[in-house]
Amino acid sequence: MKTHVTTTINGATVEFLCQPRQSLLAVLRDELSLTGCKEGCNNGNCGACTVMLDGLPVDSCLVLAVEAEGAEIETVEGIAEQGHLHPLQQCFLEGAAxxxxxxxxxFLVTAKALLEKNPQPSEQEIRFGLAGNLCRCTGYDKIVRAVQAASQASPES
Amino acid sequence: MIDFEYAAPTQLDEAIRLLAAAGDGTRILAGGTDIIVQLREGLRSADLVVDIKKISELTQLKLSGDKGLHLGASVSCRRIYDDQNIAASYPGLADAVRIIGGWQIQSRASVGGNLCNSSPAADAIPPLIAYSATAHIAGPGGKRMVPVEEFCTAPGHNILQQGELLVALTLPPQPSNAGSAYQRFIPRNEMDIAVAGAASWVQLDQSGERIEQARIALSAVAPTPVFAVDASEWLKGQVVSEEVFAEAGELAKRVASPIDDMRGTAEYRTHLVGVLTKRTLATACQRARK
Known part of the structure; x- marks a missing residue:
C-alpha cells in the first residue's frame, strides 16, 4: 500500500505517494525528478546523495521516504538562488573542483551546511566536515580549496 | 528492498502493543544507518518497521546534577556532542559519537541503535560500559533495567526479547574528579570501523594522584564489547603513572579474544588493546584533574 507524504522541499510544499521501502533518494530522483542527488554506494558511505533534512545533512539513501512526513528538505537544486550560483558553486566551477x-x-550540500555552521573553517575542519563525502576521482585538494575560497567570498566573512 | 509495512507510533505503550502483536519480522527504526542497509542487502528481513523517533520518551536528552545523563534510545550522535554541557560532562561518550561515520551519519545514528545493533566493533558501547550505564527496556511484561555490559550476547545479538524495546540509557552523575576517554585504531583518519577500541573511566582521590575507581571496556576484540573487570579492579588504589597505565593495558589484554580478519590479525588487535588502554587511561586521568 502506498503512503501519502507531505513535505517541504526547497521551500515549496510537496506531496507524494510512496512505498514504505522506498528511500528518500529513490523518491527524490524517480518520483520527483530531483536528480541532483546521486546514488553512489546506496549504503551510507559515499555521501553523493546528501540532502538537508530538518537542517542537518543526511544520506538520503539511509532515510525512508515515509520518514519525510512534515520534514523540511533542501536539495542541491535549492542552492542557487534566482538563477545566481551560490558562492560555493561558483568557486567549485572556477577552481575546477x-x-x-x-x-x-x-559535496556542495555538505559544504554549504559546514559554512553555515562555521563560516571560516580551517583546512582540517573542512576535511573532517566533508569526511562523509567521497570523491573517487581523488580531487580532494581542489574541493578543499574551493570551500576555502567560498568561505572568503561569502558575505558574512 | 523487499516490501514492508511502516508505523510511527507517538506513544510508548502504542509501540509496545505494536511490537508485541507483530511477529518476529518486526524491526525497529531509529536513525536507520544500520537497519536500512541490512534490509536492503537482505541481512535482515522485515514485515513491519516501527519508527520510534516520534515517541517523546525516546527522544529525551537530559543532563541533571543529581540524576546524571538521560539518553533517549533514538537520540542522535550529533545532539550529544552539540550539547556542550553534556560533551564536557561525559567526554568519553563525546569522543565516540564524534567518530561514528561522517556528519551525515551522525545526524541520524543513535547511541541506542548502536547498542541494539550489537556489533562487536560498536564505538559507543565501550564508553557506556565504562560509565556504568544502565539500559532501560520496556516490553509486554513491563519494564526492566540491565547494566550495559550484560546487554550484548553475540555479534548482532542481545538480550532484547520479542516485543521489547530499548527506551533509554542512563549514565550516573559525574563527580568533578572523574574523567574518561575513548579511542579506536583505524588505518585512516575518519569513516572506518574499529580494528580495536578502548574506553577508560577513572575517579581520582582529592590529591589527583591516586585512582579510587576505574572501569575499562574494549571493542572489536571479542564477540561482544567487553568489560575488562580484572584490569579495572587492579587499578583501585594505584598511583597515577605511565607504568600503572601500561600494567592495566597488559591486564586488559587478557579479556581480548580477537579474530583474524581483513582489518587486522588477532595478535595485532591484542597489542592494540595494551596501547589504547594505556592512552585512554592517561587522557581520562588528565581530564579528571581539570
Whole structure:
C-alpha cells in the first residue's frame, strides 16, 4: 500500500505517494525528478546523495521516504538562488573542483551546511566536515580549496 | 528492498502493543544507518518497521546534577556532542559519537541503535560500559533495567526479547574528579570501523594522584564489547603513572579474544588493546584533574 507524504522541499510544499521501502533518494530522483542527488554506494558511505533534512545533512539513501512526513528538505537544486550560483558553486566551477561530477552535489550540500555552521573553517575542519563525502576521482585538494575560497567570498566573512 | 509495512507510533505503550502483536519480522527504526542497509542487502528481513523517533520518551536528552545523563534510545550522535554541557560532562561518550561515520551519519545514528545493533566493533558501547550505564527496556511484561555490559550476547545479538524495546540509557552523575576517554585504531583518519577500541573511566582521590575507581571496556576484540573487570579492579588504589597505565593495558589484554580478519590479525588487535588502554587511561586521568 502506498503512503501519502507531505513535505517541504526547497521551500515549496510537496506531496507524494510512496512505498514504505522506498528511500528518500529513490523518491527524490524517480518520483520527483530531483536528480541532483546521486546514488553512489546506496549504503551510507559515499555521501553523493546528501540532502538537508530538518537542517542537518543526511544520506538520503539511509532515510525512508515515509520518514519525510512534515520534514523540511533542501536539495542541491535549492542552492542557487534566482538563477545566481551560490558562492560555493561558483568557486567549485572556477577552481575546477570536480572531475566526473557524481560526488559534486553531495559535496556542495555538505559544504554549504559546514559554512553555515562555521563560516571560516580551517583546512582540517573542512576535511573532517566533508569526511562523509567521497570523491573517487581523488580531487580532494581542489574541493578543499574551493570551500576555502567560498568561505572568503561569502558575505558574512 | 523487499516490501514492508511502516508505523510511527507517538506513544510508548502504542509501540509496545505494536511490537508485541507483530511477529518476529518486526524491526525497529531509529536513525536507520544500520537497519536500512541490512534490509536492503537482505541481512535482515522485515514485515513491519516501527519508527520510534516520534515517541517523546525516546527522544529525551537530559543532563541533571543529581540524576546524571538521560539518553533517549533514538537520540542522535550529533545532539550529544552539540550539547556542550553534556560533551564536557561525559567526554568519553563525546569522543565516540564524534567518530561514528561522517556528519551525515551522525545526524541520524543513535547511541541506542548502536547498542541494539550489537556489533562487536560498536564505538559507543565501550564508553557506556565504562560509565556504568544502565539500559532501560520496556516490553509486554513491563519494564526492566540491565547494566550495559550484560546487554550484548553475540555479534548482532542481545538480550532484547520479542516485543521489547530499548527506551533509554542512563549514565550516573559525574563527580568533578572523574574523567574518561575513548579511542579506536583505524588505518585512516575518519569513516572506518574499529580494528580495536578502548574506553577508560577513572575517579581520582582529592590529591589527583591516586585512582579510587576505574572501569575499562574494549571493542572489536571479542564477540561482544567487553568489560575488562580484572584490569579495572587492579587499578583501585594505584598511583597515577605511565607504568600503572601500561600494567592495566597488559591486564586488559587478557579479556581480548580477537579474530583474524581483513582489518587486522588477532595478535595485532591484542597489542592494540595494551596501547589504547594505556592512552585512554592517561587522557581520562588528565581530564579528571581539570
Amino acid at each position: 570536480l572531475q566526473c561530477g557524481i560526488c559534486t552535489p553531495g
